[in-house]
Amino acid sequence: MDTPLASTHSLAVTPQSLLKRKSTDRAFGVAYVIVLLVTFGIAIAAGLKNNIDGMLHDAQCGPQSGNINGTDAFTANAIVAEVPELLAIPIISVLIGMAWMGAMRACAKGMVYGTLIGQGLVLGGLTLAFLAIPGLTILAIFFGIIFAMYILMLFCARKKINLTATLIEQAATVVQVHPQVFLSSVLLMILGAIVYGACTAAALLLLTNGDWVLSNSTSDGVVTSGSGTTCQRQIPNAAVAGLSFVGFASLWSVEVFSAMRFYVVSFVTGVWYFKASGMAAQEGGSGTVTNPVTTATKLAFTKSFGTICLTALIMYIIEQLRRLAKKQSQNNGLAGVLIACCINCLVAYLEFITRFALTLHALTGDDLSTSARTFTSHLNRHGFSAVWVNWIANWVFHFGAFVLSLLITAICLVITSKSQPGASVGVFVAVGILSFIFAIVFLSFVAGILLNVIDACYSCLILDLDHGAQSQPQVAQAILIIVKPTYVIQHPGGGLAVTVEQPTAAVAYAQPYAAQPNMAYGQPNMTYVQAQPLDPNAQPPTAYARPIVSEYIAK
Numbered sequence: 001m002d003t004p005l006a007s008t009h010s011l012a013v014t015p016q017s018l019l020k021r022k023s024t025d026r027a028f029g030v031a032y033v034i035v036l037l038v039t040f041g042i043a044i045a046a047g048l049k050n051n052i053d054g055m056l057h058d059a060q061c062g063p064q065s066g067n068i069n070g071t072d073a074f075t076a077n078a079i080v081a082e083v084p085e086l087l088a089i090p091i092i093s094v095l096i097g098m099a100w101m102g103a104m105r106a107c108a109k110g111m112v113y114g115t116l117i118g119q120g121l122v123l124g125g126l127t128l129a130f131l132a133i134p135g136l137t138i139l140a141i142f143f144g145i146i147f148a149m150y151i152l153m154l155f156c157a158r159k160k161i162n163l164t165a166t167l168i169e170q171a172a173t174v175v176q177v178h179p180q181v182f183l184s185s186v187l188l189m190i191l192g193a194i195v196y197g198a199c200t201a202a203a204l205l206l207l208t209n210g211d212w213v214l215s216n217s218t219s220d221g222v223v224t225s226g227s228g229t230t231c232q233r234q235i236p237n238a239a240v241a242g243l244s245f246v247g248f249a250s251l252w253s254v255e256v257f258s259a260m261r262f263y264v265v266s267f268v269t270g271v272w273y274f275k276a277s278g279m280a281a282q283e284g285g286s287g288t289v290t291n292p293v294t295t296a297t298k299l300a301f302t303k304s305f306g307t308i309c310l311t312a313l314i315m316y317i318i319e320q321l322r323r324l325a326k327k328q329s330q331n332n333g334l335a336g337v338l339i340a341c342c343i344n345c346l347v348a349y350l351e352f353i354t355r356f357a358l359t360l361h362a363l364t365g366d367d368l369s370t371s372a373r374t375f376t377s378h379l380n381r382h383g384f385s386a387v388w389v390n391w392i393a394n395w396v397f398h399f400g401a402f403v404l405s406l407l408i409t410a411i412c413l414v415i416t417s418k419s420q421p422g423a424s425v426g427v428f429v430a431v432g433i434l435s436f437i438f439a440i441v442f443l444s445f446v447a448g449i450l451l452n453v454i455d456a457c458y459s460c461l462i463l464d465l466d467h468g469a470q471s472q473p474q475v476a477q478a479i480l481i482i483v484k485p486t487y488v489i490q491h492p493g494g495g496l497a498v499t500v501e502q503p504t505a506a507v508a509y510a511q512p513y514a515a516q517p518n519m520a521y522g523q524p525n526m527t528y529v530q531a532q533p534l535d536p537n538a539q540p541p542t543a544y545a546r547p548i549v550s551e552y553i554a555k
Contacts, residue, residue: 021303024367028313029306032256036195039249042242043202050208088415089435092408093442100404101446105172109165115396116154116161118403123147157392164392164454171453174272180293181268185261185449188297192257199250206242210235251319255312259358260300262452263308266362267296269456274471296362304361307368311358314350321347359459378462393454397447405439 103111124147130140154161175181213234235243271292300308321343329340357372364371412435413428420427464471 021299021365023303023306024361024365025306025310027306028310029308032252032309032312035249035252039199039202039246042246043198043205046202046205046209046239046242050205089408089412089438090442092411093439096404096408096439097443097446100400100443101172101175101450104168104450105176108169108172109162111400112161112165112168112392112396115400115403116392119395119399120147120150120154123150161392164396167454167457168393168396168450170457171450174269174453174457175449177272178268178293180291181265181449182446184264184293184297185445188257188261188264189445192253195253195257196250199246199253202246203243203250206239206246207235209239248316252312252316255315255319256309259308259311259315261449262355262358263300263304263362264293264296265449265452266359266456266459267299268292269453270363270460271295273457273460303365307358307361310368311354314354318347318351318354356455356459359456360463362456363459363463375459378466381462381466393451397451398444401440401443401447404443405436408439409435 123143127140127143127147130136130143211234213232325340325343325347328336328343330336332339353372353375354368356375357368360366360371360375361368364374366374409432413432416423416428416431460471463469
């Protein structure tokens, strides 16, 4: 039988110095640094051997250039004229993003249900629209069935939706208490863009290492010469291998800085959650982590760098498996679709475990393998509720970001129409595209941070439950009332008994609970068993309010 995690695992969010954290998975951090150094070396070597002149002009093939026909003269001038309106895009996006977070904090449940019901209304609208068009009755029936199933799913998942709303509210609170997390995330994104840009430059320099050769074959990427033959760009084998290596380095770098942002957000969330008795007392004995964002960023580049690189490498492999699944589904018929489904299921599970393992690493300081084992043991005790929370929150945030991006685009188009009434259609198209792209990128960035906070909040809560702590009673109280957990008693001998759940208006968790004198329930789905008399000299049993998720999911 399972025992509480407190007896087998030392939680690093108890009061102790952060300086005692050890470097974890250092080999992968060293490997990533070596990969970057090799990439920069490849870029330097490719730059020394570049053949840029040969790309533009060749003695046999002639000038390799062409005329760009059909360019619109208005585009450049129109964009310059619209600079004031374009400068308004980030301002409007930031204001709407702040209002969005404020609404999430003030009325999270209404925002969540409004977003989910809005998606249902879209399906209902499509059903009615197809019903009104002759000959599209089958499509109307199809979307009607999807609409009915969607509403049924919302009804069945209402407890999970309430849990999601509670965590979204706390996520908005965290980012408002520590707004520096946005600045740190932006700086990490810029640094990642610089590294990715360097890798891209290395790839471009490798492409210059080649020559145009005459060929009688016609294929993609060839240029017709004046003599009727074709000129084809030929790249040395060493450059091809270098391109593969640089591509790997660039994609790994993208995942590294994404995981680094996730780590920083998780750490800051842990500081906020355990502020009363945990991570707040870990910096120099002062009792307070004066700047958790700076501390987290420093740890991300030092002691936790190896684990972050390992997480990023796993995420890179997951992305490659996802691409393989997509390729299988497109090219191999029904068998390919079945294989793709299996791969996607495996990929989704690995991604889920990896992300939460990184969250636990940020909270505990353990290596990634230990964190993953710890989290899977949490899943055994608390069920797969976190899967639901992650899925619903992701759905809510990204649909909300899409709708708000459309709103920002509409506002920018209205401003353009008022400032330049005689503007051409091309100007409106350019402004609309730029507005939507910036808005969706910015709001998705905000949504990503809030999702990271939600993951960390859930992890903090289950760590609290497993260790019999009450770090954030107001958070745990709301969540535990929603899920209505069954109290689990562990007797000194190690046996577990599930007590009778009594109606109550509030739930107290991780409190001592008196033993039942006569009867006790066995494990879920088992018959009644007679409770054995306790040793009078034994310690009293302790109750751990672990939610038996398999029970309340079925309700």
